[in-house]
Amino acid sequence: MTVTKKTSIVLLIVLIFGTSATGCWDRIELEDVAWVQAMGFDPGVDGYLATTFQIGIPHSLRSATVSGGGAGGAPEYLTVTIHSRTALEALDLVSLNLGRRVSLVHTQLFLFGEELARSGLRGLVGALDRFREVRGSALVAVVRGRAEDLLRINTSPLEVSPSRFIQTVLQQHIYTGLFKASSLARDLTNLSESSVKSPVVPLLGIASDYTPPEGQDGQGGQGRQGSQGESSPGEQYPSTPEVGETLEPDKVPRPLLPPDGNTTFGEAGMIPKMGGGPVTVLGVAVFRGDKLAGTLSGEETRALLAVLEDLERASFAVPDPERPDDVQYSLGFTAQSATSKVKVKRSGENVEIDVKVSLEVSYVSPKTQTDYTDPRLVYVAESALASYFKEILDRAIKRTQEMGADAFGFGRRVKMTFLTWPDFEAFEWPNRYKDAKITTEVEVHVRRTGLVLGPLQVPRWESGD
């Protein structure tokens, strides 16, 4: 057979296959699939599992993206809750309700209700980890209250769906350090069976100032329904009074303030705010094994992240060392990075851990008249922030010791003091963490002072000096 003949035959075969095999025989049409954006899990009735699906409605989402609203006011997503024995059984049941095959290929968020998290997640996350459609990189979070409630309310006027909002809000950990974003595989599934570090998951909550729209009773519905985003400004704040009239203080609602006066000491849902979206993320949920053991506040989470060297940016408001009791006077710092050194000494069953955290900060908003940029006073500002941060760090460590959950991952260092895994396993570090003697040291370096040096000067005529 000549080369020309061979080529002709090959081309013929390619052409035949090219025209006859234009699609895969087990194809899945996009129109036949319901794409789940987020899933929430709560305890259901009679010991069942309540699985909430948030499913995007593609044509409405597209209209909302193009024109800024749903197509003719149609909802951009629908939320449905199924009570079943397992999450995967719920997938089958929800497809019967929706008339489409439900796919988790694009699911980027898994929420766990607080009550379910306290009872243990190992079985559930194990099942998710096993399922081929689930991404290990999907985000996970624990919800104060029920995950179902959070997925049912309209979360933000800026986003077309709650799941999209939660994804964007979970990215804010980079800029604030007030919580830690966690992924399903690495931060929850793997660590739930770890002996060296406890899982830490962001904490979401419904804002304290949120009141569900009438008729929804906190359960929400579907699409853009209810919440503060739709109320006119006048409903929350009185309009500017006419000349000659006085503004009545009682008409201005007071946001909920934390008892100790520091806004970042709160947890999810406790941000002192009025208006905006009804969902907030602040602080982290700490697990012992697979069970929720407790929570850390936003500021304590920063201490956690500093030790884990995950603190990328954070701003601190520290009382002025000269007027520590006056909230009006405070020093503002922005930390760009944090490094830590953890040293572990083990003698027999006793473990001593030395933690040294080093913060590099910029001096940004001095609400004080003292010029702390003066090289002779910089150390005062540095030690003020150092003692403030040390106090938070000590408190965070103490709280995790009370929980018996090594969220700081000190176990990783303890593990290094052993030569063999069986020896380390027999040591049972999680049970000894609460008895470990942990000392901390915080070092702060003010590197920059922003675009100016000293504070704004008070003119002589105003001060009267």
Added chain:
Amino acid sequence: MRDRPGRGVLDHFGHGRIDMLSVASVLLIYTVAGAFLAFPTRVAKAGQTAAWTIPIFSGVLCILWLAPLVYVLGKHPGKTVVEVTRDLAGKTSAFVFGLAFFVFNTAMIASEARQLSEALATVVVPLTPITFIVFTICATGIYVALKGTEILGRLSIVTAVGTTLNVVLLSALTFHAWRLDEIYPLLGPGALDLAKVYGLNQPMYLELLAIGILAPYLRKIPDIGKSTWVAGVLSGVILSLVTLTCQMMFPYPSLTRVHLPFLRTIRIIYLSRFLQRFDVFFVVLWLSAGTLLVTIGAWIDAHLISGVTGLGSYRMGVLISGALVLVGALLFPSMTEAIVVHSQVIRPYSLFLMYGWPFTLLALQLIKEKKRRTGGGSGPNGHPPDPSSRIPECGGGRKTP
């Protein structure tokens, strides 16, 4: 069965010779293809936090262990290990060792073909019947094997380069997420247990015994040792890198429950919203390596069938082997059974091949040489010594009648 002193597989099958690069690539692909399957899980179970050291230390030991085989093969150019065994130890020994190698090789390929098919079914084509996937892989493997040794060598070079780059690239992409403390405690199960693992886990390199079949195809005799050494070291490094990467991403004990850890590792990589499913790109490459594994297995089996039974048809041997692999792969009820049989039956019981065969041949070769020097001795099975064995050997493999 007719004794054919001085005649090798090249005379039966009519295949041409290949260079060292091709042989090393064939050995490399044959050894590392399983790395994308349950290999890291298997070594994590044995070596715990020190799992990543197993491929390196076992690899070094294995190369030392194969040194006698390389020496003996160098003394018998143009012959496979089965033919050498027949020359040195007689037909019965050649039959026993050849059959054992054939059984272990076929079972190993069948198990890995099933694992590969199940991995594909689990991750990529869940609606496709497993029989269809296994059949397609085996059919492709047989088709390539029928193309002959030269094609096998070239394909192996291309796939080996792709596989090596793939492992390095993917490991590099996960570097930012590595946790170096996952290799602590350094001794894993303990020094003694680890030493046992290094020694007893040598059958993880059972694949390198394939040099015994590949040797006659090499153009130069010294390349037998070089290609074994190169393939052994490279496969040790690649397998170790894969295990280390998986260990950093799935710390012990999580790694012991993930049966496709490298694939899972890649699914965790998140570079941007447009590059989230790296597995889609690399499954094709892994599938190529896996299919080539079946091809090489069938190619080896064809030679073993020929060596054991005297069947002189390469094509028939490949078809028989392919059919056995297909049936064997489908005999496993599930992927779990395939993994368990592979790691707890095939590998451990192949120990006698790794430990027994090379040293037996070396001892017999040394005895034969000693007798030759002293002028006495006899040929195999008490027959008079083969006059052709006294002809000085030179490169090229074919002996003058």
